[in-house]
Amino acid sequence: MNTQIPALSVNKLTKTFDVSAPWLNRMIERRPKLFVEAVSDISFTVEKGTCFSIVGESGCGKSTVARLVTGLYETTSGDISFGxxxxxxxxxxxMIFQDPHSSLNPRWRVGDIIAEPIREMKLRDKETETQDRVRELLETVGLSADDALKFPHEFSGGQRQRISIARALASEPELLVCDEPTSALDVSVQAQILNLMRRLQKELGLTYLFISHDLSVVRHMSDNIAVMYLGKIVEKSAVEVLFTAPQHPYSKLLLATIPDIENPARRVEAQAGEPPSPLNPPSGCAFHPRCPLAMDICRQERPKLQDLSQECQVACHAVS
Incomplete structure (x- = not known):
């Protein structure tokens, strides 16, 4: 039995945004306030030294979770605790952000970008030690120590993401929250960055909360996966369990969209319709308008996440 304290525990986390029109517009047009529940009552734990991934279509709330965990957003309700x-x-x-082009200050030299957290947190006593640490970090992520003198625009997208990783490592973190860190990169460069992240995880004992819409990337990185749909977790399982025996109809839909190398000409028929608007979510199970297994209860009652096995939890009335 694993008694290890998790690196991260999230319990009944909810985040609601006020998306109302400006006050004057609402008064003139007699419009009510509008709220969007971007994340709704989700719970998960991330064990030390593992990678826990959250996947789903754009707008499902996965990036909001990343920003809640790192404190960029305040929670509406629920608890986030760290080991x-x-x-x-x-x-x-x-946090490692999605776009390395916008997450690095273009007016700062790379050395200063990486050194900033070291200086702010006073992790080194002397400036010479800070500079030594910057050079060490650059070499750790596969760049040259001399690159400290350059500006971000002098690097390719993949190199900039390496700089972002070096900056994240500068504060000596144990948990890295990775918000689609390879989605802005070419496929060949994606593989290099993912291999770098796996190597760093092994060498430094890092824990990852990995956010992505790309299931092939997630399979390469993850130990456990949560599938989100319209702010809710619909399936949570070990990585190989999800990829070999997905249970929720939405998980099956996502897996069906992965390109098949052995059969590249196959046709993948997407389920009819688009994800519903979070401003007006469906009653009951949010996926029921697109679900081939939908029943009357699905339209009326929201399913709870239930244990299907030791390695799989599913929120679906049609799965038992």
Whole structure:
């Protein structure tokens, strides 16, 4: 039995955004306030040294989860707690953003970008030690120590993401929240960055919360996966369980869209319709308008996440 304290525990997390029109417009047009529940009552844990991935279509709420965990958004309700790091202090968390072109300050040299968290957190006593650490980090992510003197625009997209990773590592975190870190990169460069992240995880004992819409990327990185749909987790399981025996109809739909190398000419028929608007979500199970297994109860009652086995939980009335 695993008694290890998780690196991250999320319990009944909910985030609601006020998307109302400006006050004057609402008064003139007599329009009510509008709210969107981007994340709805989700729970999961991430064990130390593992990679937990959250997947789903754009707008499902997965990036909101990343920003809640890193403190960029305040929670509406629910709890986020972290395990203990070195010396009993709370685990340090850093984020790797999706777009390396916009997440790096174009006016700063790379050395200063990486050194900033070291200086702010006073992780080194002397400036010479800070500069040594910057050079060490650049070499760790596969760049040259001399690159510290350059500006971000002098690098390719893949190299910029390596700089972003070096900056994230500068604060000596135990948990990295990765918000689609390879989606802005070419496929060949994606593989290089993913291999780098796996190597760093092994060498440094890192824990990852990995956000992605690309299931092939997720399979390469993950130990456990949560599938989100319209702000809710609909399936949560070990990675190979999901890929070999998906249970929720939405998980099956996502897996069916992965290109098949052995049969590239196959036709994948997507389920009819688009994801519903979060401003006006369907009653009951949010997936029922697109689900081939939908029953009357699906339109009336929201399914709860239930244990199907030790390695799989599913929220679906049609699966038992």
């Amino acid at each position: 203990k790091g070195a010396g009993g202090r709370p685990i340090r968390v850093q």
